[in-house]
Amino acid sequence: MKxxxxxxxxxxxxxxxxxxxxxxANPNAKFDTANNFTFTTTITHRxxxxxxxxxxxxxxxxxxxxFGYGVDACAFWKDNTCTVITPRxxxxxxxxxxxxxxxxxxxx
Numbered sequence: 860m861k862x863x864x865x866x867x868x869x870x871x872x873x874x875x876x877x878x879x880x881x882x883x884a885n886p887n888a889k890f891d892t893a894n895n896f897t898f899t900t901t902i903t904h905r906x907x908x909x910x911x912x913x914x915x916x917x918x919x920x921x922x923x924x925x926f927g928y929g930v931d932a933c934a935f936w937k938d939n940t941c942t943v944i945t946p947r948x949x950x951x952x953x954x955x956x957x958x959x960x961x962x963x964x965x966x967x
Contacts, residue, residue, distance in 0.1 A: 883967035886952035895962045900939045902961055904954075906947045913944050934960035 882888035907913040914933035915925045921935055932945040934957040941961030945954055959966060 879965075880967045883956075886955070890959070890963075890966075892962075894966065896964055897939055897962055900936070900941050900961050902958065903940070903942045905942060905944045906949070907944055908947060910944060910946050917942065917944060932957045934958070936961050936964060 880890065882890070905913065910932055911930060914930050917933070917935055918925045926933070932943070932949065932953050934944070935942045941958075943954070943957040943961065945957065
């Protein structure tokens, strides 16, 4: 019973995580740019061999404690600067998703 309750809690938390933008994983979904917190930013792109390792390290360096789950790429933003970390070979959807974070922060 305890295991079932924990599993249900995790499913509920994951479902609520996407309430802000339920289409965030759809590479063709349109989104409203009125939600941007900036329209001008400086983006640094860091293509790496090991995305998980690089994203975890950058998160800890910024005092965020790491991800604790697998990531395909990541973005870190502050004021009008943004760092995007992707694999050396990436997709338009992955790169665009991370760049969206640079303008809209934690949109999902």
